Amino acid sequence: MITEHAMLPVTPGREEEFEAAFAAAKHIIAASPGFGGATLSRCIERPSAYLLLVQWGTVDDHEIGFRGSPAYDEWRAALHHFYDSPASVEHYEVVATA
16 A cells, blocks of 8 residues: 655635535545545645545556546546646655554
């Protein structure tokens, strides 16, 4: 299992609209092969900044499977117009727990 870490810079003043759009669109990503769950968190200090953490079976499940699918076009159309700059996306794997 790997974790996609996406920093989503939502245009200030559009936070509630973005959250509603995410709630309506989350089924798109959830239906993707290799999807293992997701959380969307809002920054306390910068309320227009969001952190999306998505669990995937492999990086390829995200990069090739989801991003290479028609579902990604639907996801992008539903959410990306809320960003005031490109999202930052990286992948992580667990190396230790406490």
